[in-house]
Amino acid sequence: MTLPTREEAHKIVMGMGDFPYIKRHYMQCFAHYLRVAKNAEAIAKTLAHLDSEKAYIIGLLHDYGKIDELQDKNIFHGLSGYKRLMTMGYDEAARAALVHSFFEKETITPERYQSYNRNDIIECANLLAKTPFDDYDRLVHLADLLAMSTQSTTIEARFEYLAVTYDIDDELLQDKYALACDLKEYFDNLCGCNVYDLLNVAHHSS
Secondary structure, X not given: OOOOOHHHHHHHHHHHHHOHXXXXXXXXXXXXXXXXXHHHHHHHOOOOOOOHHHHHHHHHOOOOOHHHHOOOOXXXXXXXXXXXXXXXXOHHHHHHHHHXXXXXXXXXXXXXXXXXXXXXXXXXXXXXXXXOOOHHHHHHHHHHHOEEOOEEOOHHHHHHHHHHHOOOOHHHHHHHHHHHHHHHHHHHHHHOOOHHHHOOOOOOOO
């Protein structure tokens, strides 16, 4: 199992700026990658079984496949990032790129992800079926869900953004929202606190 160092991971992400779309929106994109990394690191620091340095690095690289998806909307960035990072020899970061869009308890089918290449989603499902989810997989997904550009955010706000930004079926959106809430509750219980408080996210107490 291999990872780049933090410095190497930053160089990899900065290199994404050579691609046209990301070059035009570089500050916005990089701010999101950095926020995911910081969210993952902060949560991991509270948990003895997770390495906060690894959490930061895989959080930073989770969207590496965007360099392909933003040029061809038919490409799924999770699979593209996985393949690119595997070619570089970084299998742990590759795993984060592959898994961060999917929930452990969902059935991954092309019908759920109709905006992406059918074969890409089938390949993702087959790859994920070979290795059970672990807490790094869950962590990167939650860290991404709670990241909005430069700031951490609530799941509710993140899904409001997704609803207006992407063409996602309402039923699918509601299903994934429920799974996201379950994922946050899982980490609330692991950390022994509300993750929102850990990340200084303003929220209404339930």
